[in-house]
Amino acid sequence: MQPTQIFELVIAMFLAVIALHYLAHRIGLPPSAALMAGGGLLAFVPGLPAITVDPSLVLTIFLPPLLMDGAWSIAISPLRRHLFGVLSLAVGAVLFTCALVAFVTHLLFPSLPWAACALLGAIVSPPDAVSARAVLERVKLPQRLQILLEGESLLNDASGLVLFRFAVAASITGMFSIVDAAGSFLLLAFGGALVGAAVGLVWVKIVRRLGDEYIIIVGTALISWTSYILAEFLHLSGVIATVTAAVIASWNQYTVLSASNRVRGGSFWTVMVFLMEAAVFILIGLSLRGVIERAGGFGVVAATMTWPILAILGTLILARFAWVFGSDGVIRLLNALGMRKYGPLGARAATVVGWAGVRGVVTLALALSVPEGIPGRDFILVASFSVIAGTLLIQGMTLGRVIEWAQLKEVDSHLPRLNLNQAEAAMAKVQLETMTRLAYDAEGKLIHPMLLDQFQRRAGAIARLAERTEELRPQLHAHFDTLLVVVAAGRKELLRLHRDGDIDDDTLHELERDLDLEELIAISNKA
Known part of the structure; x- marks a missing residue:
């Protein structure tokens, strides 16, 4: 495509965003679902060139600012208080889901190597920060559930990315070590946190000395990409680095930013995040054409992959419910034994958490990153896209109703003393x-x-x-x-x-x- 055509396509995409957002508002659909469906329809418009998405570029452009936006507004004290629960979802649930999906995939395709099955599990296991934001901003939850889901969405991408790297390496070399994987994860996470802390503290020092309001606003926006790119360059976790830098910057914003900085910067940031979120869901839809064509067309996909894909989607949903309810059962058992540091969620709250596992841009980018020659690559691509569509259209569109049914009440004993x-x-x-x-x-x-x-x-x-x-x-x-x-x-x-x-x-x-x-x-x- 010519540069002019690319620019025209971008403008057309944002015009479509406006139309689809308006349509979603009129008929009561979540905007994310409408945008993805609209992008999927646009992908097959006659004469429109096929959209090829560079996965590493998508992650680098979109993931850091969207992670920063979530980390900037997250409540720090409740996050610290519920960190164990957040890590249980962000690490434990991701590992459990990956293992279960790999097991079911191997049952469906016995000839597929275990490493390739684990690769699919790593791709689809982490719920997505962008999709989670799109769903959570439309609902009202008790503080504990809000923190669990927000914190999970910020940290679980790191787990998924590490699993993906090791699954790719195992698929190519045929070798895998749990000890090496665990050690690598700790190194990536700890190193990423150090990079993010350094970037955040440097930002605090620099902003104190800057006088130009617009430079401050632009500099604040750039810390997300700076921390992410620097950490990835050092082969550390860009996700953890971005979240850490954003938390430090957010904690210090009231002492280093003026009121004008916050008001104008907030307006700029809100618009930018809106456009980026919308572009992500449109890109997911536009990618459908390439995925379907690579697999041989709709006919081949429907005939050979429908039931396996439904089995994978069902496994994902059941695995999350099993982990959430299993964790709640363990907490109840510990309470019965006299250890009452954490209270159980309860069946209704656990149902909400279990139903909130929506996948999105990270799953798409990882799927498109699968190297040529990996066994089952076409099925991995189609299954990954189907998981995104299925969780977004089914769970994303019904989560609000599930929350209404649950009738959850605020029961956190650590609520602020003053309203x-x-x-x-x-x-x-x-x-x-x-x-x-x-x-x-x-x-x-x-x-x-x-x-x-x-x-x-x-x-x-x-x-x-x-x-x-x-x-x-x-x-x-x-x-x-x-x-x-x-x-x-x-x-x-x-x-x-x-x-x-x-x-x-x-x-x-x-x-x-x-x-x-x-x-x-x-x-x-x-x-």
Whole structure:
């Protein structure tokens, strides 16, 4: 393809993203499912060239910023508290699923070498961070489940990538050592964490000295690729490096970034992540044509691979349920023996976790990375794509309903002592004390009466809301609904003044920014 054609195809892809997102919103589909299905249909449009995806390029472009986005917003304290459960899913469940898929694949194809069977297991075993984000952002979960699934999605790619490398090596050489694999995983993970920590700390030091806001925003975005590429160059875990760097940067953002940095950078990052997530799912769909053509066409795939693929998909789902419920049973047994550090999830919560194993871009990239000459390569490609489609369309589209059925309640005994309204009241109290001190000069003369009055009224209102949240909630919603109407009226008048030539563009932009902030605050408080 010519460079101009590639650019035109990219523009067409993003136009398709807009249309498919709109369609998904109208008919109530998860956008990720609509995007993948749309990409699959576009792949077979007559005259459209076949899309060839470079797997290493896909991982390098898309995975680091999407991992960073998840790690940037994850709650650190609950992650530390539930780290054992996260690692159980991110490492234990991946290993268990890989082994079970390899066993079932060998039963289906006895002539296929064990190494090739394990290769398929390594490819399809890790649930995907991008797909998990696309599903989790549409649902509300108790904190423990949210942390388990978010933490798993950030770390399990490292397990899958290590398994994949060893399975490829075993397929080529015929040799495999569990001890070597375990040692390599620890080295990759620990080394990746060190690289990520170094990048994160360097970012903190540099940002403190930068003055240009846009350089800071761009530099913050670049730490995801920097940590990933550097770790991979050193043959360490780029996934762990990216997550570590992002966690360190996120922890320090409130001391090294200005409010303007966070607001503008957050807007930039949100748009970029949206486009990248959308592009990933479109690319998954567009890759369908090459996978099907390589396997001999739809007829051959349907006739020879349908039942084995369904068996692999069923194995994946059952393996995750077996691991989650088995782990919960072990915790119950430990509780019965007097060891109560961890509490069981319970059947309904375990069902939600078991149903949340959606696959995506990492599975696709690993499948496309399988070297030529590996036995069963065509089946591995088709099975991998089918697993992505099956988990995304079946589990991704129904997870919300499963969560509604489960009717989960927050039971974490380590919930914060203060809720949002109480924290706001504590903050307002300190602000009022500070304002009261600053409102008078050295001689005791009141010099800021309007500010003092403003903070007194604000602190009083917030304190009342913290004490009577449920009682005052309808009044609060009415208050901010009214404020939004007033803001809209102010914006209409501001635009009239500008259109009539009574104010210049600078005045328009300054006052419009104030109105935008008022509107965002009103919407946030109303929610």
